Structures are given as C-alpha cells and as structure tokens.
Amino acid sequence: MSAPTLSRPSVPGTAQPSRRTHHPLFAEVRSGPARWIALATFLTLALPLAAKAAYWQGSWGLAQLQLHTAAVLLGGPLAAAAGCWQGGRERRSRTAELRVCGARGPLAQFLVAAAPVVLGVLAGYVLAAVGTLAATWPYASSGRPHASPPAADAVFLSAVALGGMVVGRLVRWRLAALALAGCAYVALALPTDQKAALRFLSPATTHGGGDALPVWWQPLAMAAWTGGLAAAAVLAYAARRHWYAALPALAIAAAAAVPLMRTGEDMWHPNPAGKAQVCNDSSPRVCVNALNRDLLPEVSRALSGITSRLDGVANVPARFEDLHRAPRSGEAELPTLYLGQSVVRGELAEPEQFAWEAAAALTSRDCDTFPTQRTDDAVRDWLVSNGLSERRRQTTEENAREWGNATANADAKANARALSHLTTMRDDQRRAWLGRYFATAGRCDVSGVPAL
Numbered sequence: 001m002s003a004p005t006l007s008r009p010s011v012p013g014t015a016q017p018s019r020r021t022h023h024p025l026f027a028e029v030r031s032g033p034a035r036w037i038a039l040a041t042f043l044t045l046a047l048p049l050a051a052k053a054a055y056w057q058g059s060w061g062l063a064q065l066q067l068h069t070a071a072v073l074l075g076g077p078l079a080a081a082a083g084c085w086q087g088g089r090e091r092r093s094r095t096a097e098l099r100v101c102g103a104r105g106p107l108a109q110f111l112v113a114a115a116p117v118v119l120g121v122l123a124g125y126v127l128a129a130v131g132t133l134a135a136t137w138p139y140a141s142s143g144r145p146h147a148s149p150p151a152a153d154a155v156f157l158s159a160v161a162l163g164g165m166v167v168g169r170l171v172r173w174r175l176a177a178l179a180l181a182g183c184a185y186v187a188l189a190l191p192t193d194q195k196a197a198l199r200f201l202s203p204a205t206t207h208g209g210g211d212a213l214p215v216w217w218q219p220l221a222m223a224a225w226t227g228g229l230a231a232a233a234v235l236a237y238a239a240r241r242h243w244y245a246a247l248p249a250l251a252i253a254a255a256a257a258v259p260l261m262r263t264g265e266d267m268w269h270p271n272p273a274g275k276a277q278v279c280n281d282s283s284p285r286v287c288v289n290a291l292n293r294d295l296l297p298e299v300s301r302a303l304s305g306i307t308s309r310l311d312g313v314a315n316v317p318a319r320f321e322d323l324h325r326a327p328r329s330g331e332a333e334l335p336t337l338y339l340g341q342s343v344v345r346g347e348l349a350e351p352e353q354f355a356w357e358a359a360a361a362l363t364s365r366d367c368d369t370f371p372t373q374r375t376d377d378a379v380r381d382w383l384v385s386n387g388l389s390e391r392r393r394q395t396t397e398e399n400a401r402e403w404g405n406a407t408a409n410a411d412a413k414a415n416a417r418a419l420s421h422l423t424t425m426r427d428d429q430r431r432a433w434l435g436r437y438f439a440t441a442g443r444c445d446v447s448g449v450p451a452l
Contacts, residue, residue: 034120037082041124044078045070049132055340056132058139059291061271062210062339064149067132071125071153072204076188079121079157080164081181086117087168088176107238114165118158125157139346141294142273152219152226156203159230160184166237197261201225211291212268221256228253277321282307284332285319292322292337294346299334302351306359306383314435320358332362352388359383367444374411375452378418379437393419418452 048070049056056062090113133145167180191199199205203222206212231249239245260267271291279287280300284307288296300307303320310316317332335357337343348354362383363376370376381389393416400408425433436450 033082033086034116034123037117037120038123038127040082041075041078041121042127043124044074045125045128046131048074049128052340053135054344056210057136057345058141058339058343059210060136060140060143060145061213061291063132063136063140064145065206065210067129068149068153068206069204070128071157073185073189075121075125075153075157076160076203077181077184079117079161080167080184081177082121083114083117083161083164083166084168084171084177084180085164086114087165088171088174090169105238106240107235110165110234110238114162117165118161121157121161122154125154139294141292141346142290143271146213148216148219149214152223153203155223156226159226162230163233166233169237197264200260200264200267201257207265207268208270211271211274213271215263215267215269217259218267221260224256225253225260228256279319283311284317286334287319288322288334288337292343295337295343295348298346298348298351299337299354302348302354303358305385306355306362309383309385310434313431313438315438315441316434317362332358334358335361352384352386355386356380356384356388356392363441365442365444365446372446372449374415374418375437375449377415378422378452379434381419382422421452 045067049066052066056066129150136145164177164180168176173179188202188204191202192205193199203226228249228251232246232253235246235249236243273290276290277287278290278293278296279285280296282300282304286296286300286303286307288299307320318330320332320334322337323331323333335342335354342349342354359380363380365372365376381393393412397409397412397416400412422430422433433450433452436448440446440448
C-alpha cells in the first residue's frame with residue numbers, strides 16, 4: 001500500500017500564479033551588457049558620421065561608403081573589444097566552468113554566452129545605418145541604397161565579436177580587450193595603403209569612392225571570408241580535441257578569399273547613372289550629372305545671368321556640363337559639385353562663387369603669357385555681374401591705392417575702363433564683338449582677339 005500524498009489545500013477565491021520561464025538569453029539581453037554595447041556601438045558610429053554629414057548627405061553612394069568605413073574601422077575594433085571583454089568576464093567569474101555541467105554542448109554554450117555581445121553590436125549598427133539612410137533620403141537626387149553591403153558589414157561585425165570572445169576566453173590579461181581593439185584597427189586599416197593583392201581581403205578596402213558600385217558577389221564573398229574565419233575560430237575553440245571540425249569553415253573562407261584577391265579593383269564598377277547628363281532648356285543649356293539631377297534648378301539659377309547674356313552670341317559653347325574629363329568642342333565645364341563644399345544638403349553653398357568660377361573657366365587661357373588678360377577679365381566680370389565680382393574689383397582697387405603702387409593702380413583703372421567699354425556697347429554691337437572674342441576662346445594665339 002502506497003503512502004498517501006500530501007497536497008496544500010487551495011484557498012477559495014484565489015488563483016494560482018502562473019510562472020513563465022524565460023530563456024537564459026532573455027535575462028542576458030535584458031539586464032546584461034547587451035544594451036550598453038548597443039549604445040556604445042551606436043555612438044561610436046553615429047557621432048563621426050554626424051560630424052561629416054554635409055559631405056555625404058545627398059548621395060546614396062557616399063552615405064553608404066561612409067557608413068561602411070565607420071562600421072569597419074570603428075565598429076570592428078569596438079566589437080572585438082566587447083567580445084574579448086565578455087569572454088574575459090566569463091572566465092574570471094568561472095561562468096564557463098558552471099556551464100560545463102549543463103545539458104548543452106560546448107558550442108551551444110559558447111553561442112549563448114556570445115549572443116548578447118553580437119546582438120548588442122548588431123543593434124547599434126542597425127540604428128546607425130537606419131539613421132544614416134534616413135538623413136540621406138531628403139537630399140539624394142537619384143539612385144537607391146543597396147542592401148548587400150550593409151548585410152556584409154553586419155556579418156563582419158558579428159564575426160569580429162565572436163573572434164574577440166574566443167580571445168577573451170583564452171588570454172588571461174585584463175588589458176586584452178584594449179590591446180585587441182588596437183591590433184584590429186591596425187590590421188584593418190594598414191592593408192588599405194598597400195599595393196599587394198592581400199589588401200582586398202580587408203573589408204576596409206574600397207575603390208572608386210561613392211560613385212562606384214561593387215559587383216553583385218563582392219559582399220557575399222566578403223561575408224563568407226570574414227564569417228568563415230570567425231566560424232573556424234569558434235569551432236576550433238569549442239571542439240577542443242576535435243579541432244578538425246573547423247576545417248570546413250576554414251575552407252569556405254579560403255574559397256572566398258581567392259576571387260577577392262584575383263579580381264582586385266575590378267570588383268567595383270562606375271555607377272551607370274553617372275554617365276548621363278540632364279539639361280535645362282536655356283541657351284546655352286546647363287547640364288548636370290544624372291546623379292545630381294535635383295541640383296539642376298539650383299545650378300540653372302546660379303548661371304541664369306551668364307546664360308541670358310550669352311543668348312544669341314555666336315561661337316559660344318552649346319552647353320555647360322558637369323564633366324569629369326576635358327571638355328570637347330561645344331562644351332564648357334561647370335565647376336565641380338563637391339558635397340560638403342560647393343553643395344551642402346541639396347543647395348549650392350555659394351551661388352555667386354559658382355557663377356564666377358564658371359565664367360572664369362569660360363574665358364581662361366592655359367598659356368605661358370597672358371597678353372589678353374585685361375580683355376578676358378572684362379568679359380568674365382561682365383558675364384557674372386554679381387556682388388562677388390564687384391567686391392573683387394573693389395578690393396583690387398583699394399589694395400592698389402593703399403599700397404601706393406602706381407602700376408597696380410593704373411592696371412585697376414585700365415581694367416575698369418575695359419569693363420565700362422564692354423558694358424556701354426549697344427546690344428547688337430556687343431553680341432558681334434563677343435562672337436569674335438569667343439571664336440578665339442581658350443587659344444594661346446591671340447592675334448584674333450578683338451580689342452576692347
């Protein structure tokens with residue numbers, strides 16, 4: 001006969017509380033270092049990106065290039081240090097020894113311990129990436145962001161965090177995390193300045209700036225390379241005696257490294273949209289690169305004074321273009337549209353300076369001597385006729401008077417007379433004179449330049 005079982009009587013009107021059991025990972029993420037690692041990663045990436053926002057806002061290519069560079073050179077060492085710190089923390093607290101008694105295998109135990117670090121790093125990176133793309137969207141003229149490069153960066157950051165965890169478990173030194181961060185930065189940054197093919201194994205190596213796009217398989221190969229190395233290190237550490245379990249992961253990394261090294265700079269190609277131009281209907285026409293199509297109204301307004309004065313003049317270029325090569329016949333080169341300098345958040349920083357540089361390029365001569373300098377300057381200043389041009393002339397005249405330089409003072413007066421002569425001409429007379437002048441534009445043989 002079995003002994004009777006005792007049970008606690010339930011109190012009428014009260015419900016038995018239900019206990020929910022959570023996975024140990026939930027507690028690690030909620031109260032462990034994951035949230036602080038996420039915050040540190042976000043700030044490490046976001047602050048440098050925000051400091052240089054004017055240089056990449058307005059271009060999807062430049063925005064993703066800056067995000068990638070920050071993720072690799074700043075986020076990579078931080079992820080390695082965070083993983084190493086977590087591994088050393090577990091070793092010092094003997095948490096790893098306690099997990100040996102658990103039902104999970106060594107690999108599962110390692111991944112559970114490393115998950116808070118990896119999730120924290122990825123959360124910080126995702127927040128920084130979303131913020132970067134959101135800050136670019138209002139000012140980007142064309143194109144779209146690409147998903148594969150950020151995905152490869154996420155794999156890289158996870159791999160570095162896992163590698164740092166292995167180092168932290170093995171190295172008994174409290175400053176190991178700082179040392180590993182420094183070594184990681186050097187290992188990532190140094191190959192970018194080398195010419196050997198090994199530099200293409202560093203995720204920090206890029207080519208072509210923000211106007212270049214990677215071939216479709218480059219992010220996949222880079223993810224396989226970095227992820228394979230991390231997986232091999234983790235498997236070799238967790239398997240211990242069965243170290244050969246890491247060989248398949250190492251083989252995947254080696255297979256990915258071969259095309260990265262052999263293809264080299266050909267892994268990037270120019271953005272096809274950068275070969276096209278979009279133009280307005282003025283005469284001469286004003287054209288900008290298709291990647292900067294939203295800047296066409298700004299550029300057209302800045303050059304409206306020049307184009308209106310050139311309307312109906314013979315021998316002038318048919319169009320102003322945003323070129324990255326020497327202009328051909330019928331083309332005039334616009335000043336380069338540099339983000340963060342001449343262009344800030346979708347607007348020209350100094351429209352008057354932009355117009356002055358465009359007119360200066362139209363009237364310049366690449367010669368050893370400048371016998372027609374006064375005539376060229378008069379045409380340039382008449383074409384621009386804005387506040388900047390007037391201030392430049394006034395400054396030149398004031399400096400000549402203050403220095404008491406008779407020659408400079410005479411030159412300033414002669415320049416003013418030449419500009420006044422061009423300004424007071426009848427419209428038809430000035431158009432004819434400008435037609436003869438532009439027939440000799442850019443030439444060093446100045447015998448045909450009309451007098452002024």
